[in-house]
Amino acid sequence: xxxxxxxxxxxxxxxxxxxxxxxxxxxxxxxxxxxxxxxxxxxxxxxxxxxxxxxxxxxxxxxxxxxxxxxxxxxxxxxxxxxxxxxxxxxxxxxxxxxxxxxxxxxxxxxxxxxxxxxxxxxxxxxxxxxxxxxxxxxxxxxxxxxxxxxxxxxxxxxxxxxxxxxxxxxxxxxxxxxxxxxxxxxxxxxxxxxxxxxxxxxxxxxxxxxxxxxxxxxxxxxxxxxxxxxxxxxxxxxxxxxxxxxxxxxxxxxxxxxxxxxxxxxxxxxxxxxxxxxxxxxxxxxxxxxxxxxxxxxxxxxxxxxxxxxxxxxxxxxxxxxxxxxxxxxxxxxxxxxxxxxxxxxxxxxxxxxxxxxxxxxxxxxxxxxxxxxxxxxxxxxxxxxxxxxxxxxxx
Amino acid sequence: xxxxxxxxxxxxxxxxxxxxxxxxxxxxxxxxxxxxxxxxxxxxxxxxxxxxxxxxxxxxxxxxxxxxxxxxxxxxxxxxxxxxxxxxxxxxxxxxxxxxxxxxxxxxxxxxxxxxxxxxxxxxxxxxxxxxxxxxxxxxxxxxxxxxxxxxxxxxxxxxxxxxxxxxxxxxxxxxxxxxxxxxxxxxxxxxxxxxxxxxxxxxxxxxxxxxxxxxxxxxxxxxxxxxxxxxxxxxxxxxxxxxxxxxxxxxxxxxxxxxxxxxxxxxxxxxxxxxxxxxxxxxxxxxxxxxxxxxxxxxxxxxxxxxxxxxxxxxxxxxxxxxxxxxxxxxxxxxxxxxxxxxxxxxxxx
Numbered sequence: 001x002x003x004x005x006x007x008x009x010x011x012x013x014x015x016x017x018x019x020x021x022x023x024x025x026x027x028x029x030x031x032x033x034x035x036x037x038x039x040x041x042x043x044x045x046x047x048x049x050x051x052x053x054x055x056x057x058x059x060x061x062x063x064x065x066x067x068x069x070x071x072x073x074x075x076x077x078x079x080x081x082x083x084x085x086x087x088x089x090x091x092x093x094x095x096x097x098x099x100x101x102x103x104x105x106x107x108x109x110x111x112x113x114x115x116x117x118x119x120x121x122x123x124x125x126x127x128x129x130x131x132x133x134x135x136x137x138x139x140x141x142x143x144x145x146x147x148x149x150x151x152x153x154x155x156x157x158x159x160x161x162x163x164x165x166x167x168x169x170x171x172x173x174x175x176x177x178x179x180x181x182x183x184x185x186x187x188x189x190x191x192x193x194x195x196x197x198x199x200x201x202x203x204x205x206x207x208x209x210x211x212x213x214x215x216x217x218x219x220x221x222x223x224x225x226x227x228x229x230x231x232x233x234x235x236x237x238x239x240x241x242x243x244x245x246x247x248x249x250x251x252x253x254x255x256x257x258x259x260x261x262x263x264x265x266x267x268x269x270x271x272x273x274x275x276x277x278x279x280x281x282x283x284x285x286x287x288x289x290x291x292x293x294x295x296x297x298x299x300x301x302x303x304x305x306x307x308x309x310x311x312x313x314x315x316x317x318x319x320x321x322x323x324x325x326x327x328x329x330x331x332x333x334x335x336x337x338x339x340x341x342x343x344x345x346x347x348x349x350x351x352x353x354x355x356x357x358x359x360x361x362x363x364x365x366x367x368x369x370x371x372x373x374x375x376x377x378x379x380x381x382x383x384x385x386x387x388x389x390x391x392x393x394x395x396x397x
Numbered sequence: 398x399x400x401x402x403x404x405x406x407x408x409x410x411x412x413x414x415x416x417x418x419x420x421x422x423x424x425x426x427x428x429x430x431x432x433x434x435x436x437x438x439x440x441x442x443x444x445x446x447x448x449x450x451x452x453x454x455x456x457x458x459x460x461x462x463x464x465x466x467x468x469x470x471x472x473x474x475x476x477x478x479x480x481x482x483x484x485x486x487x488x489x490x491x492x493x494x495x496x497x498x499x500x501x502x503x504x505x506x507x508x509x510x511x512x513x514x515x516x517x518x519x520x521x522x523x524x525x526x527x528x529x530x531x532x533x534x535x536x537x538x539x540x541x542x543x544x545x546x547x548x549x550x551x552x553x554x555x556x557x558x559x560x561x562x563x564x565x566x567x568x569x570x571x572x573x574x575x576x577x578x579x580x581x582x583x584x585x586x587x588x589x590x591x592x593x594x595x596x597x598x599x600x601x602x603x604x605x606x607x608x609x610x611x612x613x614x615x616x617x618x619x620x621x622x623x624x625x626x627x628x629x630x631x632x633x634x635x636x637x638x639x640x641x642x643x644x645x646x647x648x649x650x651x652x653x654x655x656x657x658x659x660x661x662x663x664x665x666x667x668x669x670x671x672x673x674x675x676x677x678x679x680x681x682x683x684x685x686x687x688x689x690x691x692x693x694x695x696x697x698x699x700x701x702x703x704x705x706x707x708x709x710x711x712x713x714x715x716x717x718x719x720x721x722x723x724x725x726x727x728x729x730x731x732x733x734x735x736x737x738x739x740x741x742x743x744x745x746x747x748x
Binding site: 016020025026382387391393394 | 542643672674677
């Protein structure tokens with residue numbers, strides 16, 4: 001293993017301080033994660049997802065309630081979601097031999113072509129608890145017998161310390177839209193990229209910044225220990241917040257004389273405070289523009305892939321407000337923010353993965369001043385994981 | 398170093414306690430303390446010894462075993478599937494039996510049957526060898542992904558010393574879920590086949606033969622206050638247990654008392670410091686039997702630094718270390734009010 005010659009603030013001695021986080025290469029088990037967008041799963045539809053190695057089929061019954069069961073027929077192990085078939089309300093039938101499962105209990109209710117089979121009522125697929133709000137079907141993924149905690153423990157905090165109301169995912173008047181895509185890269189590298197106060201350079205020339213003439217520094221230098229605040233609410237969210245809103249905490253860097261680059265933009269906007277929450281969530285307040293929030297979820301699929309969720313949230317009740325949100329989403333937030341801007345983050349994450357995957361980056365990275373926030377996150381997240389996902393594959397090298 | 402298993406050793410202050418020994422079909426034996434009023438099955442289960450059982454009310458006969466010595470009785474007038482003849486021949490339902498003397502039962506299945514992870518033989522490569530102190534080596538092994546190997550925190554593996562026919566037993570220091578990584582702490586002696594191998598032949602890439610998991614000194618996840626007492630490399634199973642306890646919600650209070658003899662043997666202080674940082678409910682006490690100027694280390698042995706406040710009511714204790722330490726700890730813990738069933742121990746001997 002190559003060792004960096006410059007080892008200040010480095011590597012193995014530090015990594016033991018967040019051992020559980022290093023261990024969580026497949027993600028933290030026994031947490032709530034976003035599964036699918038509500039609009040993706042119609043009544044009697046089936047959508048397949050994978051979270052931390054768990055293959056899950058999400059379906060919807062005729063009352064509109066979403067259910068989640070293992071996406072793996074007990075018979076020959078095919079994925080139920082490959083060809084959705086729901087012949088009776090609140091059931092999912094396997095497209096192959098007709099094994100039909102109750103969506104609520106997972107029970108094998110019947111087999112289409114073998115209604116007297118002894119297996120009926122004696123086999124089942126496991127189920128997963130679900131919730132649905134903010135346009136998302138949420139799934140609790142982990143041990144089947146786990147005492148399921150409130151979903152609010154796995155969401156960002158409700159921001160209350162600012163005059164403008166930052167939309168929270170559990171707000172009754174929440175309006176959201178977003179996209180999700182499967183990406184190469186470990187989920188932790190994605191969270192860290194989102195939180196990282198030092199990565200503004202990758203956004204220097206992004207369309208949204210130029211178009212808004214938005215003042216954006218080249219970097220943010222932390223001045224105090226509590227520049228990254230630890231959030232530990234009893235029976236509530238656990239995470240860290242970069243307090244960019246407190247001028248005494250950070251010194252923005254606008255110019256570096258040794259290189260010919262200086263910060264662009266002249267318009268000051270409301271501070272976009274950034275925070276990360278267990279299990280794998282990011283909240284950016286007042287982004288892309290004031291009164292909005294961007295939520296991102298880096299849902300682990302396996303140890304080298306995650307589902308990247310990008311959600312814009314707003315609070316609105318009237319039809320006009322909702323229509324205006326949708327117009328802005330389609331013509332501004334999505335193309336300039338979720339695509340152009342965040343594509344630069346995706347490039348960064350994919351580029352990082354190789355080193356962490358193949359060269360034990362967790363023990364060979366060279367951390368600098370700006371990684372203060374990321375290290376705070378790693379340590380804090382080490383305290384609160386409720387378990388670890390593991391590879392479900394029997395034979396894999 | 399060899400590991401001998403003694404679960405729930407009888408305390409000196411509870412004379413009504415009996416011992417029950419189980420002899421499995423594979424020749425393995427397990428021994429537990431049975432408190433007054435406890436059934437033999439309860440005693441086994443509360444000591445982490447897994448025995449077959451189903452209804453546990455005397456109907457199903459799953460827990461039947463043969464009494465080969467001592468006096469164990471089922472309630473008078475109890476109707477069970479056992480015939481009078483079978484009872485006369487020694488058959489008992491363990492879920493109904495109370496020990497009136499020390500007792501021995503023959504069990505007709507192998508001990509591994511019910512131990513969640515039957516032992517397997519496998520090979521693993523040394524991934525890293527770290528000298529933690531003058532006499533302590535951490536041995537990290539990489540288990541191939543194709544090898545299914547699972548264990549319960551507290552268990553051990555036998556490792557064959559390369560180039561010999563000698564096997565040595567070491568507890569896993571790594572957690573139950575570390576995906577193909579196994580860590581062991583080895584006490585290196587001036588002479589000894591494993592010690593010689595570690596000093597001369599061991600290096601990253603060398604393949605070792607292992608067999609395991611073994612051992613009934615296992616963590617039973619619970620929310621009770623935990624007391625872990627470790628002497629020297631007896632810290633290994635405690636580290637594995639901490640990895641499991643950390644995931645319990647709410648995380649119970651834990652006191653870990655860790656003692657070393659010589660300053661040159663002291664190890665893992667940074668590791669324990671780190672554990673405390675991400676396990677807020679963990680308190681660590683380190684003792685050294687030599688005077689030292691190093692801060693935060695108490696002069697004495699793990700027992701002399703143990704205070705009654707470390708053992709709140711309802712505590713469960715796990716001990717691992719040399720026999721002398723364990724015997725002394727059991728006596729001291731009995732004095733703090735712990736019953737034998739709440740003291741689990743594993744002793745090791747230098748070899």
